[in-house]
Amino acid sequence: PRPEDCAVGVPGLPKLLRELHYKYGKEPWHTLFDPAINAATKGFAVTPRLASLIKKNKVELARYENTGIYFTDDFGQPLTASGVLVNKDYARTLIGFKNFGEDYFYDPDAPHNIVHDIVKAVQEDKNRGYLTAEDFKNYRVLKSDPLCWEYKDYKICGMGEPSSGPLTAMLTLGILKHRNMPKKKEKVNTSTLQNIIEASRLAFADRNTYMADPAYAHTAGKKLLNDDYLDNRSHLIILPHVLPHAYPGKVKDYLYNAVDNEGHEEHGTTHISIVDQYGNIISMTSSIEQA
Numbered sequence: 001p002r003p004e005d006c007a008v009g010v011p012g013l014p015k016l017l018r019e020l021h022y023k024y025g026k027e028p029w030h031t032l033f034d035p036a037i038n039a040a041t042k043g044f045a046v047t048p049r050l051a052s053l054i055k056k057n058k059v060e061l062a063r064y065e066n067t068g069i070y071f072t073d074d075f076g077q078p079l080t081a082s083g084v085l086v087n088k089d090y091a092r093t094l095i096g097f098k099n100f101g102e103d104y105f106y107d108p109d110a111p112h113n114i115v116h117d118i119v120k121a122v123q124e125d126k127n128r129g130y131l132t133a134e135d136f137k138n139y140r141v142l143k144s145d146p147l148c149w150e151y152k153d154y155k156i157c158g159m160g161e162p163s164s165g166p167l168t169a170m171l172t173l174g175i176l177k178h179r180n181m182p183k184k185k186e187k188v189n190t191s192t193l194q195n196i197i198e199a200s201r202l203a204f205a206d207r208n209t210y211m212a213d214p215a216y217a218h219t220a221g222k223k224l225l226n227d228d229y230l231d232n233r234s235h236l237i238i239l240p241h242v243l244p245h246a247y248p249g250k251v252k253d254y255l256y257n258a259v260d261n262e263g264h265e266e267h268g269t270t271h272i273s274i275v276d277q278y279g280n281i282i283s284m285t286s287s288i289e290q291a
Contacts, residue, residue: 008122008129010139011105013286018102019141024280033098040094043086051081108133149225151177161221162213163285171203171224172196178234191239198237201246206233209248220251228252 021029046054054061054071055078061067070087071079079085096104096112103110115136122129147160149170156173158166179195182188210220223229233249270287 040091
């Protein structure tokens with residue numbers, strides 16, 4: 001088995017949503033689910049993009065009976081853009097979450113729960129995982145301090161590690177700060193675009209080498225945002241030439257072994273950013289990798 005096949009973790013989103021509702025919710029919990037339940041029960045039209053993804057991944061989807069059935073028509077062919085996707089199993093899951101709250105997902109001793117079903121599916125798979133009912137029972141939502149950094153006249157904040165997105169974006173901006181970038185009203189040209197591309201490549205080289213989960217590894221963290229370090233990285237960009245390879249930099253006062261880990265390319269992250277009429281803002285990644 002591939003290592004990633006066994007790496008099934010406790011779903012964190014249901015408990016997070018429930019805790020957010022406890023703290024900030026205005027509408028009654030049970031009223032929030034009907035639109036999603038209706039969409040899952042009655043189905044929705046398959047979009048051309050979804051149809052192309054189903055066709056592209058049909059071999060992988062066929063590995064499991066449930067996904068093989070779900071994403072194919074009555075003749076066993078991949079769903080096309082003219083098809084309708086119905087998910088009654090998901091509707092039942094939403095109804096359980098609606099009626100029983102987080103216990104439905106996390107308490108293996110609760111009268112109504114799907115914990116044992118999830119654990120059984122993971123442990124009986126041909127690429128057996130290590131998830132247990134005790135993992136669900138012990139799951140907690142952790143609150144972390146945001147990663148913040150000053151950039152010109154702005155204070156930029158985002159999720160810290162193990163999330164790599166905000167720190168990588170800050171790295172890219174930090175490198176560009178030392179490049180001759182156009183002012184706000186100046187026209188964007190090819191040099192501007194190449195600066196952005198090359199800065200992003202350098203930032204991702206650092207991301208793949210220095211970023212990890214601080215709970216399990218000593219990471220470089222905000223040392224990557226040291227101004228001298230960013231200045232040195234920016235001098236690697238020599239326009240109009242293209243960097244033949246973007247290597248990670250040498251971080252000052254970082255004495256731990258860094259590991260270059262590009263990993264496999266993935267296309268499955270689900271992210272939403274919402275601002276409501278009351279001024280509340282949420283930026284949430286609800287799934288990663290192949291979800």
